[in-house]
Amino acid sequence: MSDNFKSQPRWRFDRPDLVSVTDEPKLTVDLFITCRNGQAKLDLTLAALVAQTYPTELLNVHVIDDGSSPKLVLPEIKPVNTSLHYFENTGKDWGKSRSTNSVANKSKADVLWFLDSDMVVDPEHLAQHMKWHHDSDDYVVLGWKRFVESWNYQPAELLASLKAGKFSELHAESESHGYWEARVKSSNGFKTNDLDNFRGLVGATFSIANKNWSTLGGYNENFITSEDTELGWRVISQGLRLVPEPAANSWHLGLTTIENNRDVILQHNNPLLAGHVPGLRHLRRKFGTQWLVPENQYFVDCRNMSIDSFFTLIKPLLQDVQGQTHFTLLANWPTLNERYSPISDDAKDLREIQRWTLGDNRFTFQIIADDTFLSISEILDFMEVKSSPYLFFSEGNFKNSVAITELKTSLQGSDNGLEGVVDHEDQRIFVVYGPALATAKRLPGSIYQNIEFSWGLRWHALDDYHPEAKPFLLKVAHAARYMLRRFAQVRSFDQFIDLVKRGFIVYKGKIFKRK
Numbered sequence: 019m020s021d022n023f024k025s026q027p028r029w030r031f032d033r034p035d036l037v038s039v040t041d042e043p044k045l046t047v048d049l050f051i052t053c054r055n056g057q058a059k060l061d062l063t064l065a066a067l068v069a070q071t072y073p074t075e076l077l078n079v080h081v082i083d084d085g086s087s088p089k090l091v092l093p094e095i096k097p098v099n100t101s102l103h104y105f106e107n108t109g110k111d112w113g114k115s116r117s118t119n120s121v122a123n124k125s126k127a128d129v130l131w132f133l134d135s136d137m138v139v140d141p142e143h144l145a146q147h148m149k150w151h152h153d154s155d156d157y158v159v160l161g162w163k164r165f166v167e168s169w170n171y172q173p174a175e176l177l178a179s180l181k182a183g184k185f186s187e188l189h190a191e192s193e194s195h196g197y198w199e200a201r202v203k204s205s206n207g208f209k210t211n212d213l214d215n216f217r218g219l220v221g222a223t224f225s226i227a228n229k230n231w232s233t234l235g236g237y238n239e240n241f242i243t244s245e246d247t248e249l250g251w252r253v254i255s256q257g258l259r260l261v262p263e264p265a266a267n268s269w270h271l272g273l274t275t276i277e278n279n280r281d282v283i284l285q286h287n288n289p290l291l292a293g294h295v296p297g298l299r300h301l302r303r304k305f306g307t308q309w310l311v312p313e314n315q316y317f318v319d320c321r322n323m324s325i326d327s328f329f330t331l332i333k334p335l336l337q338d339v340q341g342q343t344h345f346t347l348l349a350n351w352p353t354l355n356e357r358y359s360p361i362s363d364d365a366k367d368l369r370e371i372q373r374w375t376l377g378d379n380r381f382t383f384q385i386i387a388d389d390t391f392l393s394i395s396e397i398l399d400f401m402e403v404k405s406s407p408y409l410f411f412s413e414g415n416f417k418n419s420v421a422i423t424e425l426k427t428s429l430q431g432s433d434n435g436l437e438g439v440v441d442h443e444d445q446r447i448f449v450v451y452g453p454a455l456a457t458a459k460r461l462p463g464s465i466y467q468n469i470e471f472s473w474g475l476r477w478h479a480l481d482d483y484h485p486e487a488k489p490f491l492l493k494v495a496h497a498a499r500y501m502l503r504r505f506a507q508v509r510s511f512d513q514f515i516d517l518v519k520r521g522f523i524v525y526k527g528k529i530f531k532r533k
Contacts, residue, residue, distance in 0.1 A: 028457065028472045030211050030433070031259050033157070039145050040152045043073055047144065047225075048127035052082040052118045053135035057090055059271050060135045064096040065173035069180035072144040074098050078127065081135075084117040095173045115237035115245045123236050131225040137163065138176065138269040139223065140185045146266035147225045156230065156460065157259050161223030161266035164192040165273045189269060195220075208260040211433045213297045213407055213453075218260050219250030223268055230258060238294065244287040251295045255405050257457035296407060302340040308380075311405045313341030316422075317397065319413035320349040321388060325370045327415040331447075334423045344406070345381045347371065350388045394446075398465045403456040414445035416480065425449050435473025441480040448477075 049067070053060055060081070067079060079100040083090040085107035092102050105117035122130055129151050131144065143161060150157045166189045171179065179188060201218055202208065208215045224246075234252050237245045253260065292301035296313035314335060320328065335343040354369055363369065375381040386392075392413075401409050408426055420439050426449050429437040435455070438448025451473065458468035469475055 028156075028461070030473055031209050031215075031257075031453075033209065033259055033261065034153070037149045037153050039142070039149045043076060043145075043148055043152065045076065045128040045148060045151055046126075047072070047077045047129045047131055047148065048122070048125040048228075049077060049079045049131045049133060049144075050082060050118055050122050051079065051133050051135050052084055052114050053086070053090065054084045055086045055090075056135055057086075060090065061093040061095070061173050062169075062171075062176055062271065063133070063135055063137055063139075064093060064100065065177045066138045066180060067097045068095060068177055069141040070097070070139075070144050071141050072148060077144070080121050082117050082121050084114060085112055093173060095177060113239075113242045115239045115241050119236040119239060122231065125228055127228055129225055130228050130231050132221060132223070134222045134270075136271040137223060138188070138271065140267040141180055143223070143266045143268060146263050150261050150263070151225065151227060154259075155227045156257070156457075157227075157261045158219065158230070158253050159225045159261045159263055159266070160218065160220060161268055162195075162262070162264045163222055163268045163270045164189075164194055165270045166192045167273050169269075169271060185267065192269070193273060195274075202262045207262055211453075213254055215260060216250035216254040216295070216297060217247065218262065219246050219253055221246030221249075222270065223266070226253075226258075230256070240294075241290060242286075243283065244291060247287075248291065248294050251297060252405055255407055255452050255456065256403065257453035257455075257460075294405070296341060296405070299340045306339045309342050312344045312380075313338070313406055314343040314408045314410060314426075315346070315401070315404075315406045316343050316410040316412075317346045317348060317401065319386075319392065319411070320347050320368055320371050321386070322414050323367065323371070324415050325367045325374075328367075328371050331412055331422060334421065338423075343380065345375070346384050347375065347381060348384050348386045348392075351383050351385055353388070395464060395466050398450065398455060398458070398469075401450070401455060403452050403459070407452040409450045409452060409455065410448070411450075412447040414441075414443065416441055416445065416447065420447050420480070420483065422447070422449070432476060433474070434476050435469040436475035437478075438476075439478045439480055439483050 051060070051063065064079070064081075070077065074097065077097065077099060079097045081090065081092065081100065081102045083102065083104045085105065089104065090102065092100060103121050105111075105120055118132070122132075129148065131147065133139070139161070147159045147161065150159045169189070171188070176188075179185070198218070198220060201215075205212060205215055205218070208218050234249065234256065238248050241248055250260075288301050291298055292304070293310040296302075296309070296311055299313075302309065316332070316335060318328070318331070332343075332345065335341075335345075349368055349371075351372065354365060354372060358365065358369075360366075372383070397411050401411075403409070408429075410422055410426075412422070416439075425437055425439065425447070429449050429451060434451070435458070436448055436450045438446055440446050450469070454469050454473035455465070457472055458465045461468045461472065
């Protein structure tokens with residue numbers, strides 16, 4: 019990380035506009051190319067890698083054969099430090115996610131680079147990735163690509179052309195990755211605070227710090243395709259910054275086949291994506307099942323809470339079948355095992371809370387002593403950021419009801435990292451944005467102060483908190499911003515029709531339904 023950037027605060031998903039290629043690179047890179055068959059294209063991909071300007075001694079290339087027939091072999095023209103791994107396919111162990119994880123998760127390199135086996139990359143491609151990783155360790159860098167229909171060069175010819183500086187002359191005709199590039203433009207290069215930016219992670223060529231790959235847990239092995247899309251959701255949820263680098267150019271050997279098989283692919287991918295990506299609420303409307311990843315995590319301090327207050331707080335979230343919520347209930351639960359009289363039960367409210375929720379797997383119970391005071395920093399510390407973008411906390415009994423969903427709407431409208439309300443007895447209720455909390459936990463010092471300085475926060479006194487004055491306008495503004503971003507990405511009539519349908523859902527769900 020440069021000294022200049024170290025001295026500047028990290029603010030949301032912002033980043034420098036320009037970073038120069040590093041004069042003295044020091045970070046090691048492990049490159050992973052996972053493929054099944056396609057030997058001829060792989061040979062071209064490896065030949066192009068020989069011409070990379072990034073220091074050879076800092077790069078190791080791992081080719082992963084995911085059950086090819088015949089088995090892949092390493093060609094004569096390849097980078098110096100190249101190895102071939104055969105992933106033994108079995109009835110349950112096969113596919114890109116599992117085969118890639120089997121090798122990548124053992125890496126000791128500073129940075130992991132993932133590249134498809136049908137890509138011809140510019141000699142500066144990796145250096146353009148690595149300039150960002152030398153600047154900061156929380157970037158996920160995305161290369162640029164154009165699709166070509168045909169090619170007539172062999173590995174030796176390709177390498178000679180690249181060494182002669184003729185990368186841009188290899189193909190006179192090509193197609194852009196139009197929909198993706200439109201998404202980049204509409205999001206200001208993924209600098210906007212928009213959870214939908216997860217769609218920007220495309221697996222053809224991207225790089226990530228090894229420690230962040232480990233924190234994320236690698237690819238989700240439930241996915242056979244769209245593994246990069248699901249990974250992108252976790253990347254954004256963790257507050258990592260996507261960087262599309264237009265100087266990291268590449269040719270994709272072959273035109274995309276996604277549009278030709280769109281319906282089949284969507285039918286295959288949508289159920290898994292709905293279960294793992296809370297941001298895809300339009301998919302979750304199809305079935306009222308319980309999702310693997312809820313949109314919200316709610317930590318409820320039940321020690322001094324009445325049963326009426328408890329149900330008032332959780333009811334709106336229980337009714338949200340698209341987003342859904344997991345509840346962690348905090349109290350000294352073991353004391354409920356002691357002998358008591360139903361007629362004179364000092365813990366009757368707490369006991370009723372436990373009994374109403376005990377059989378519901380959306381609720382878990384965490385023990386906390388009766389006399390323990392939880393500071394904001396302690397609350398934030400035990401909140402674990404996974405893939406749920408919103409984390410709530412509440413305690414005690416507010417004399418006036420505070421609609422937790424309206425507090426969430428206020429957070430979305432302000433782009434703050436935390437919004438909360440406090441009453442006359444210093445009882446607190448707040449919502450924290452998952453990416454903001456994850457960012458704050460990676461920075462040194464106080465988590466609370468890190469949220470304040472890197473994202474922004476706001477507290478309301480109960481008497482001054484009037485959510486009913488704002489939510490409708492906030493929802494309209496939020497929906498309008500969403501539709502404008504999506505309209506800028508339209509590149510075909512089918513996409514326009516899809517946007518109209520999505521707009522109708524947004525119109526109903528974000529404006530007129532209170533979630």
